[in-house]
Amino acid sequence: MRLIFRADGNSTIGLGHVVRSLALADMVRAVAPCWFAIQNPSAAIRELLHQAQVTLLELPTQPTAEEAAYLAAQVQPDDVLVLDGYAFDTAYQATLRHRGCRLVVIDDLRAWPSEADLIINHSPGVTPAMYQARPHARFCLGPEYSLLRAPFLTSFRLPAPPAPIAKVLLCFGGADPQQLTRRFLAALLPLESVREVGVITGSAFPYTPQLQELAAQHPAKRVAFYQNAAAPEMVALLQGHDAVVCPASTILIESLFLGKAVVTGYYVENQRHLAAYVQEHEQAFSLGDLNTIAADDLQATLAQVLQRAAHQPRQPYVLAPGPERLQAEFRRLLPAGPEIVP
Structure with a gap:
């Protein structure tokens, strides 16, 4: 059983998806071993992954549709795959779901129907009704689920x-x-x-x-x-x-x-x-x-x-951080947890 995180980062798109995926990996690493799938990782990203103590799964450069099939061949049905990026649309997700693995998406766009078992969006003011999700999908929405590193x-x-x-x-x-x-x-x-x-x-x-x-x-x-x-x-x-x-x-x-x-x-x-x-x-x-x-x-x-x-008081963004439920939701996705409705 593995938690496989899929995100990209480079000088064009920045490192935001990589950093927040690694933050989530740090929160849930007690659940299962963490891997990180990425195309063309630079030396800086390789060092970032090394520091985060995740195993690198380097992907060949290829179109998104072809990558989905390639990645599906690399995963096992017991794996949990976490997608964070704006290219991983419904078709991409469906290809992976057909492999039998569980799916988690970090989705702050809400641009297409989701095939995920768990949807994470730490943006404020977002509700499940805003998503086109599977009937039994679960949600971790709002600032209390902010994907921040431990410090x-x-x-x-x-x-x-x-x-x-x-x-x-x-x-x-x-x-x-x-x-x-x-x-x-x-x-x-x-x-x-x-x-x-x-x-x-x-x-x-x-x-x-x-x-x-x-x-x-x-x-x-x-x-x-x-x-x-x-x-x-x-x-x-x-x-x-x-x-x-x-x-x-x-x-x-x-x-x-x-x-x-x-x-x-x-x-x-x-x-x-x-x-x-x-x-x-x-x-x-x-x-x-x-x-x-x-x-x-x-x-x-x-x-x-x-x-x-310098003069105006500010309101709190969140009253207290709470990564514990994220870890609990990942435990639910593993085969030893409650049954996941297919």
């Missing part, structure tokens, strides 16, 4: 009281193909209230020299660069800054779990819901669509939002 769960804090913001942490993902990091760093450095800026990138980020040149133009400001920060280091960095500027992705949830003030927004469609939700529920401060903010307006907009964050 973030153990460091959980309710929102800190408002306080002056002098140290800001920027994190727009490991790859940041839109180069939002540079735009926001350029807007933050001239702000008189901001004394220090931390910048987090990943191994797939190619623009660090340009950022360093930008920082050199503001010698009065302290700018520190961090790359490939492991989870414990990420926790320390988030805790060591007064506010975080990031997209409405996993880094936003990690920051909220640590009680931090966050300025967020979205640059792809699947981030829009979370950005709007945390704004509406006064949990963070959203700038909306980050792609549409004019460069000339960004500095003033950031100054205004950081001023609000």
Whole structure:
């Protein structure tokens, strides 16, 4: 019996699916051995998988439909297959289900009917009625099922009281193909209230020299660069800054779990819901669509939002983390557990 996680990550799509799948693997590794299936893993991803203590199942590069048949031939009926990605549609899932294995999907798109036995979506405000699911499918929906790595769960804090913001942490993902990091760093450095800026990138980020040149133009400001920060280091960095500027992705949830003030927004469609939700529920401060903010307006907009964050109390994103039910749901999927309706 194996738990096989299927996700991809690279410099184009980022590492979000890989990171949250590994977080889930860490939560449920007591249930069964964890494997990770992925195409073309880079050296950085191989190291990430090694650190996570999962067994690599490297997949050949091939179209999605052909991959489904290939992967189905690699799994056994006793395996549980966890899919996290936007290419694993109904047809892909059905091919694997015909093999007899149990299926789990991490699905924040709700774009097609699901063949899964268990559907996970840690986005807020989502209900089972929003899915086209199998009659006996089970659900783990909402922020209490946030797929975060162990250091973030153990460091959980309710929102800190408002306080002056002098140290800001920027994190727009490991790859940041839109180069939002540079735009926001350029807007933050001239702000008189901001004394220090931390910048987090990943191994797939190619623009660090340009950022360093930008920082050199503001010698009065302290700018520190961090790359490939492991989870414990990420926790320390988030805790060591007064506010975080990031997209409405996993880094936003990690920051909220640590009680931090966050300025967020979205640059792809699947981030829009979370950005709007945390704004509406006064949990963070959203700038909306980050792609549409004019460069000339960004500095003033950031100054205004950081001023609000320094004075406005925030509501908790979740009252307490609860990964225990996720582990219980995975135990149900194993042959030794309650019978699964086919």
